[in-house]
Amino acid sequence: MYPAALSLHPELDATALAVFAAALESGDTAGLPPARAAEVEAVREAAVFSRGKVAGTGGDLLDAALWRHTGSAPRAAVVMPASWTPLGWVLYAVQASVLAARGYDVLAYTARGFAASEGQADAAGPLDVADGGRALDHLLERTAGPVTRIGFLGQSFGAGIALLVAAHDPRVDAVAALGGWGDLAEVFHENDTPRASAVRALHAAAARARLSPRTERVLADVPAGRDAGEGLRWAEQRSPTAHVKELNRRRVPVFLSHAWHDTLFPVNQTLELFGELTGPKRLDLSIGDHGAAEAPGLAGLPNRIWTDAHRWFDHHLGDAGNGIADEGQILGEVMWSRTLEPRPTWHALTRRVRRLHLNGSGELAEAPEAGWTAGVVCGVDTPVVVADEHVRSGYAELSGRPKSYPAGALDRTVAAVWTAAPARETTRLRGTPRLRVTYRAANPGSSFVAYLLDLAPDGSARLVSHAPYSDLGSAPDSLVGAGLDLQATAYDVPPGHRLMLVVSGRDPFYGDANLPRATLAFTSPEPTPSYLDLPLD
Structure with a gap:
């Protein structure tokens, strides 16, 4: 999926930076643009x-x-x-x-x-x-x-x-x-889900580095799903949150x-x-x-x-x-x-929280509804993914070209979908969306990825936020109660657009705990209804 060496700074001109550094040392600004040459001269004077x-x-x-x-x-x-x-x-x-x-x-x-x-x-x-x-x-x-x-x-x-x-x-x-x-532990495992693609990208970006044996081993183990405990101990030592005191x-x-x-x-x-x-x-x-x-x-x-x-x-x-x-x-x-x-x-970003309930008609509704089931077949890719590739996708967003997803192409057998009513006025999402959902998994290990999308009237959609979730300890065929924070956001949903929640069993960015072709059956028991909390300004 990645070249032998992946750049985390794809838009930087390494040659231009090296020429600038050489001019700082020699004072020779020939070949530099006028602005860069003036900077070199100013720095050398100071x-x-x-x-x-x-x-x-x-x-x-x-x-x-x-x-x-x-x-x-x-x-x-x-x-x-x-x-x-x-x-x-x-x-x-x-x-x-x-x-x-x-x-x-x-x-x-x-x-x-x-x-x-x-x-x-x-x-x-x-x-x-x-x-x-x-x-x-x-x-x-x-x-x-x-x-x-x-x-x-x-x-x-x-x-x-x-x-x-x-x-x-x-x-x-x-x-x-x-x-x-x-x-760094959460960078490696988010909601108990290996962030396999991100760790592979970091490993690829260090293709020309000389990694210590332990670093090499941890970066290889996370995508392979090996020795998670050792990787988490290694990551904790390298986490500022562990030293914040x-x-x-x-x-x-x-x-x-x-x-x-x-x-x-x-x-x-x-x-x-x-x-x-x-x-x-x-x-x-x-x-x-x-x-x-x-x-x-x-x-x-x-x-x-x-x-x-x-x-x-x-x-x-x-x-x-x-x-x-x-x-x-x-x-x-x-x-x-x-x-x-x-x-x-x-x-102060979030002034109030609006709760929308998942129901059996595929709606994000104001009132809870029990007794429905939405099945998702695992192990199948869908058109909705986190991004096309690491880092570079962000440059497209900066230039005003965020990825567009064809919502109509979603196969409802491999993705569960719930859609809110069209927004009457701009919906100002500010903060951390939270999802609470119950599902039944036949296998002892299960995982899913939840995506919050902005669905336009023409059927195209853009990603607002997402998060993975894995359950590795429940008995087969038991109900799993999943509560997770989606990634924080500041997003304006225009009037006439709809918020859409998509849940699928596979995304190539993450490790997959599901058995091939297993089914996740999402539901909403009366005592613990499934809902999406939206942070609003």
């Missing part, structure tokens, strides 16, 4: 750029670059661990230069096992956390004047490392974690960004981390998939997320009165209008 090696844990040398001011004035510093990519620190060449031009001393480095760094990739484990401290030591030893405060900033994999280093190193004063994760004890200011439809790191697990943070915090939520909203900033284009990350550091590292502390904890981008909505807290 700071000295140099490449080097950081002595990592165990003597492994990590490839790095340093932007250092020569004056003796006190200044703040920023450390940037690179993403899960063969580009290494070069990914940050433009953004590190922007920070240097703003007055920061900056060190960007490539994590162990990637690109020109030695060692084996530890996937944000203890070695990577210790390396973050060594990178900071390297920076502090080379600054010309006193360092006032220290920030860690990372994208994707680098975001996870930044949060974990901040939790363990008391010298870190603020964090900007863009497109990272909070709970240390962030809270020091009230470390944390800036997070994430995508509503992130197919690698689902948004709800980042919301869990966000909810547990008790210090200053801010979360920017965008349309698109993993890293898509932040990518233009990496290329040097105007980008609100990177701009706000700079403002976050300016305020928390430099005491700048730029107003970011007064703008609310949440900035959400609405699908598909791209309207930006600030809110004081996450809970």
Whole structure:
């Protein structure tokens, strides 16, 4: 399903970033666009750029670059661990230069096992956390004047490392974690369902890396459905949610960004981390998939997320009165209008909850109805899937071309479908939809995927949210009560459109606990009716 090497930054021009980094070192801007050439000249006037090696844990040398001011004035510093990519620190060449031009001393480095760094990739484990401290030591030893405060900033994999280093190193004063994760265990297993395709994608993206044997084994075991306990223990150690008490004890200011439809790191697990943070915090939520909203900033284009990350550091590292502390904890981008909505807290998104009940006529109705059954044959693909492919699908969403699903092509024998009445006015979904459903499975293990869709009058549909669910412990032919959160959303359903709930037994993005051609019989017992809770503004 994936090429030998999958890029998590498909739209970035690696050659252009490398040329920009070379110009920072040599001063030769020939061949650069005028804007990039001006940036190089401005940075070289403000700071000295140099490449080097950081002595990592165990003597492994990590490839790095340093932007250092020569004056003796006190200044703040920023450390940037690179993403899960063969580009290494070069990914940050433009953004590190922007920070240097703003007055920061900056060190960007490539994590162990990637690109020109030695060692084996530890996937944000203890070695990577210790390396973050060594990178900071390297920076502090080379600054010309006193360092006032220290920030860690990372994208994707680098975001996870930044949060974990901040939790363990008391010298870190603020964090900007863009497109990272909070709970890696939930990234691997969502509602007890292996997120097989996402883990395969991460494995493919590290095709040119040198993974540690344990990392290699875990990334292979999850899609194969092997040794889930070992994988979850491995993931917990690498989860910022497991170390959030240390962030809270020091009230470390944390800036997070994430995508509503992130197919690698689902948004709800980042919301869990966000909810547990008790210090200053801010979360920017965008349309698109993993890293898509932040990518233009990496290329040097105007980008609100990177701009706000700079403002976050300016305020928390430099005491700048730029107003970011007064703008609310949440900035959400609405699908598909791209309207930006600030809110004081996450809970302020949802003003009320509307409950719609699943009934035997295929309707999402106001009143519960018992005694019906809707059967789903397992092991068969349907036209409704999470996305066509990881990451790239998000770029289509950003460009205003979200995937359209042919609702009329759904085979009602392999998918159960319930549809609400047409919306009389715009339905403003804000928050986390919740599904409660009962079903009977003949086999001892069962799973399904629930999708919430926006059905247009012409029969086309667009994905609003989804979630998988697995039950691995019930006896055969027993009733299973499934309660699950769909991924959070900010979505406007236009007048005349209908909300449609689809439940199928198979999606190639997830592991499948069903026996081939088994049947799941969905129902709604009177004591425990099946319903969908919609979060509304």
